[in-house]
Amino acid sequence: MEKRVKPIAEGMNAKVIMSCDVTKENEVEAVFKECAKVYGNLDFVVHAVAFAPKEALMGRFVDTTKEAWDIAMGVSAYSLVTVSKYAEPVMNEGGSILALTYLGSVLSVPSYNVMGVAKAALESSMRFLAVDLGHKGIRVNCLSSGPVKTLASMGISGFSKMLKAAVLRAPLKKNVSLEDVGKAGLYLASDLSSGTTGEVIYCDCGCHSAYASAEEMDILSSAE
């Protein structure tokens, strides 16, 4: 991905551009050491990493292999523990760590499968990390975004249906935009959220709060 990532990072004047596989502890450690050297102490860290083998993001959850489970958990959930461990020593008091999550952590969403289990582990880890890092004034939260078309999400079987289902159910009757998620991220990364830690903040146009839309109820009643 380097040839696509580098020009974007350079365009934003990034001073540190390094490869980092979050399953390799030494690479995570090296990134934080380099960031601290170049930038000094950090104010915030965004964990926006997830992966599961494609075949685990389709069909029946019961067919999830142990290998796919381990990969999804390692990359998508345990990595927050590794990142927090190496971020903590180089973060300022009042700093913020936030991790991206999805509603599939608390509800069974078709095809989300093992990633839902990984997101549940991510959110739970976030609460324990919030306690561990709280004494240093560092806050740890999750931002639960509605579905957005990205490289990772296109790996989920039937993702376009997830986008349509979210619009149907969301009180705001639309999908979240990148701007919506960015603004919620700004709230969590900055001291606008100085009193918030151990929390999952939803930015999904209200989708998580609705049991069913009026349209879904109409479909059911017309089928009676």
Ligand SMILES: NC(=O)c1ccc[n+]([C@@H]2O[C@H](COP(=O)([O-])OP(=O)(O)OC[C@H]3O[C@@H](n4cnc5c(N)ncnc54)[C@H](O)[C@@H]3O)[C@@H](O)[C@H]2O)c1
């Ligand atoms: N797109 C959505 O609909 C949606 C909704 C809710 C939450 N999220 C979450 O947002 C976060 C970002 O995902 P995205 O949808 O923007 O897709 P994305 O493809 O832009 O981001 C996923 C990133 O994970 C990185 N990654 C994968 N394996 C890695 C590894 N071993 N080490 C280091 N990096 C690795 C990829 O390089 C990629 O940059 C993820 O945690 C995802 O679950 C996405």
